[in-house]
Amino acid sequence: MRDCRLHDHSTVVIIGGGPGGTACAIKLLQGARSRGLCLRVLIFEGKDFNVHANQCVGVLSPPIEEVLARDLDVHLPRALIKQQIFGYRLHGERENVLLMGHSAHASEAGHGQATYAVERAEFDRFLHDTFLFLLFCQCPNFLEPVDTSARSVPQFTHHKHAN
């Protein structure tokens, strides 16, 4: 079997730029930095999140804020949060039920246990921007604009040969 270990200037291709793919890309770049490697990380994403959005109600439930900070060193900007959610009310024919969650007493945004309403495409764009910023800081030669006018060209492919 071929040696699959990553080396300086190895290329990693990630198909799909949702939270899973982008988190993977961010983690890869952070791991590469700690090992002194420059990785060519490409995300192939078919959607333009300035125009399209993945299906989502836009609810970020705890411990998402903690997980982002702890595992990715990514800090949710306050500007992304449209509203804080303290509970849900179920409307039935005979009665209404109020469900209060962990965040019921989290009066301040940013305390790690709150539930937030966000615009999903904005959240995806924020993660992509974080990825691009890391790529730019670590391996600027691998960042180049992509012609998105051609239908077949995937979005968020950020690549340029160093040599």
Ligand SMILES: Cc1cc2nc3c(=O)[nH]c(=O)nc-3n(C[C@H](O)[C@H](O)[C@H](O)COP(=O)(O)OP(=O)(O)OC[C@H]3O[C@@H](n4cnc5c(N)ncnc54)[C@H](O)[C@@H]3O)c2cc1C
């Ligand atoms: C109706 C609905 C509502 C939801 N509401 C919530 C909610 O409120 N809160 C919550 O936390 N979760 C919600 N979810 C779940 C949430 O959307 C998923 O858990 C999350 O999107 C999974 O992230 P992902 O990166 O794994 O996949 P996705 O977000 O699906 O990302 C995959 C990406 O890959 C791209 N892609 C796929 N195939 C290719 C290809 N061949 N080439 C290039 N790109 C490709 C797609 O365009 C997509 O952007 C909801 C899901 C649905 C369906």
